[in-house]
Amino acid sequence: MIIHEIGLEGAALFATLHQEAFKGAEIWNEAAFRELLSLPNVKGWVASRDDQPLGFLLVRTVLDESEVLTIGVLPSVQRSGVGCALIENFVVSVKEIVKNIYLEVSLNNKKAYLFYQSQGFFEIGRRPCYYSDGTDAFLLKREIP
Incomplete structure (x- = not known):
């Protein structure tokens, strides 16, 4: 598996x-991704x-904190390590600057x-x-040692 950083051209x-990853849920369109990826602190x-x-993974970083904006894996390859690889690739790339x-x-x-x-x-x-839809969200945190 290869993980590439992709910018605005990947909207x-x-x-x-x-x-494909979120069938039946609220879908972000190309314009939404274009808007986010045009921000200097957002990477995908x-x-x-x-x-x-x-x-895919889209993250916003401000100072020493990052926020996962969205992460998705195609249904046909879920539970095969793709999501784990995306998260760990990101953590490795920011471990010197991001604390949480x-x-x-x-x-x-x-x-x-x-x-x-996990x-x-x-x-x-x-x-x-x-x-x-009015559903509450859990707010989750991962600390980077």
Whole structure:
């Protein structure tokens, strides 16, 4: 598996992968990714094998903190290490400057919650009515030693 950092030119790819990874959920379109990727503190990565994209990660970093904006893995390759590789690739790339990584995950998304726990994230709070459907979010944190 290869993980490449991809910038603004990858907005359409990120949108396509987001749609495939989150079928039935709120989908981010190309314009949303273009807007985020045009910010100087937002970076994105795509994991691929044999030139086939498998998953993606989009992160915003400010000073010594990062926030996972979105991460997704195609359903056909979930539970094969793609998400773990994306997270660890990011951690290695920022371990000298980032002390903490944050993210939100829906209370209804137990599978993602368990994945994040396996990656060293722990619950530090909740965000009431965070999602458009009114669902609360767990606020999770991972400390980088």
